[in-house]
Amino acid sequence: MAYLLHLIILISIYVMLAQSLSLTSGFAGMVSLAQAGFYGIGAYTTAILSVNYYYPFLITLPIAMIFCGLIALFVSMIALRTVEDYFIICTLGIQVVIFSIMNNWMSLTNGALGIPGIPSITIFGIVFNSKFSFLILSIVLTMLAFILLRFLTMLSFGRILKALSEDEIYTQSIGKNVYLAKVLSFTISAMLAAIPGVLYAHYISYIDPTSFTVDESIFILSIVIIGGMRNLWGIVIASAFLILLPEALRFIGLPNNIAANLRQIIYGLMLVILIMSGKSGIMDLFKGKKKNSSLQSINTGTFTTNKM
C-alpha cells in the first residue's frame, strides 16, 4: 500500500513537471530540454534554505519559485534569440550548465554527494511526514497548477501562444507582443517546475544531481509529447503510464537494470511512432481518428515562414 502511494506521489510530481513544460513546448511550440534543470533549481533552493537556515516550507516554496523564475527570465532572454532546433540545442546547453553547477559547486550544493536530511514539510504546525498526508498535499498542488495552466491557456495569453506556435510572424503582424509572450511562458513554466522540485526534495529528504540530468529532461519532454503536447489530461495519462511502466516490467520478472533500459527503449519507440504516424499523443494513437492536432500543427504549420 505504501508503495502504491509512493508511485502516485511520483506520478503527481511528474504530472506537474510535464504540464509546466507543456506551456512552453506544447502551447508555444518551443521545445525545451532545460526543464529538469529548473526542477533541480527548485529542489536545491528549498534543500539549502531548509537544511542550512531552517526556513519553513511556506517560505521556501515561494522563494524557490521566484528564484527559478528569475533564472528562467534571464535564460529566456538568451535562449529566445534562437528558434526551433537551435532553441533545443541552446536549452540543452542551459541544462548541462545547470547540472554542472549542481554537480561541481561543492561549497553551495555539496556536489555529487548531494544534500541529505531535508526535513518534512510543516504547514501551520501540521507535519506532512506520512505518505498519505504527503500524497494529499502533492495532489492539491498538482490540481492548483493544473487549474492555473487551464486558466492561463484559456485566456487571450494562451491564444497568443497557440497563434505564435502556428505562425510567429503573422501573430506579430496583428499586433501581438510575441517576444513578451514567449518570455512569460518560459518563465511561468520554470516557476511551476520549481513546485515539484520542492516537493521532491522534501519527500525523498535527500537530493543529488543525478536526479536532474539531461536524461531527466528528455524523459519529461517525452511525457509531454506522448501525452499530446497541449493535452493536459493526456499528460496525466502519459506520466502515469511512463511511471508505472518500469514497475510493470519489474512485476513480470525483469531485473532492475534491464527494466530501466527497456523503459527508455519503449518511450523512445513511442516518440518515433508518434512522429511517424503524425498523431498527437497516446490517446489519439489509440483512438485512431485523425484530427487537426497539435503535433500535426508542429509538423506542418509552425515554421513554414522560415523556409521562405
Place this chain on the structure above:
Amino acid sequence: MVQIIINIILSTCVYILIAISFTIIYYPVRFFHIAHAAVITFSAYFTYFFFRQLNLSIWLAVPAAIIMSVIFGILIELIIYRPLCKKKSTPLSMLIASLGLYLIFQNCISMLWGDDTKSIRTGIIKVGNEIFGAYITDLQILIIVICLTLFSINFLFLKYNNIGRKIRAVASNQELSSIVGINSNKVILWSFAIGSGIAAISGILVASDTGLTPTMGFNLLLYGIVAMIIGGVGSTKGLIGGAFLLSAAQHFTAYYFDSKWMDAVTFIILILFLVWKPLGFSGKHLKKIEI
C-alpha cells in the same frame, strides 16, 4: 605546457572528424540527426564485438565495423527519415524522432554490452613517444594523421567530386537542384553513407584511445555540434576554428580550474556564440537563428 598543446591538437582533430561527419549529413537535410551519436557508439561496439568477442584480426574487424555502421546509417535514413521527409515534417519533429531513435539504440547497446567502460586495446599499454617533454602515443599520432587526411579528402571531395558537388547543390537549394535534375533522395543517401563512415572511423579511434561506454557518442556528437555552430554553419574553415576554440577552452579550463567544469564551459561558449555571434565566426548567412 607542450602537453596541453598536444592534447588541444588531439581533441581538435577528434572534434573536426565528428563535426565533418555530422555536417555532411546536416547540410543537405537541415535537421539535427541526433541518432548520429548512436552510429558513433555502434561503430565502437561493433569493433569491440568483432575484435574482442569474435577474435577476428584487427584488419578485418575495423573495416567490418565501418561497413556495419554505414549500413546502419543508411537504414535509419531509408526507414525513418525518408518517409518523414515525404510528409514534409519540420526539422523540429525530425529532431524528436531522431532523439527517440537515439534513446532506443543507446539502451539497446547498454542492454547488450552493459554500462561499464570497455577497452578495445589488448596487451600492455606502451609509454608514448616523447616530444619536448610531453608524451604522445602512437595511436594519438594515428588519430591526428587520419583526421588530417580525412579532412582534406572531404574538402576535395565536396569541391571537385561529382557526388560531393551534388551534396553541396542539395544543401544550398533542394528545389533548384531537383529542377536541374539532381535526385535529392539519392544524394542524401550518399551523404548519410559518407557521414556514417566518417563517424564510424572517429568512433573507433576515440574508443581505442579512451575506452568505450554506451553514452560516448552523445557527448562526442554534442561537442561536434558545438564546434559546428561556433565555427559557423556552412563553412569548412570555420569548422577548424570552432573545433580549435572549443578544445582550447576545454583544456585550459581543465588546467587552470578543474576538468569537471569542461562541459559547463563548452556550453557557455555555445550560448555566448548563439547570443552575440549567432553566425559563428565565418559569418555565413543562416536563416534559422535570425528572427
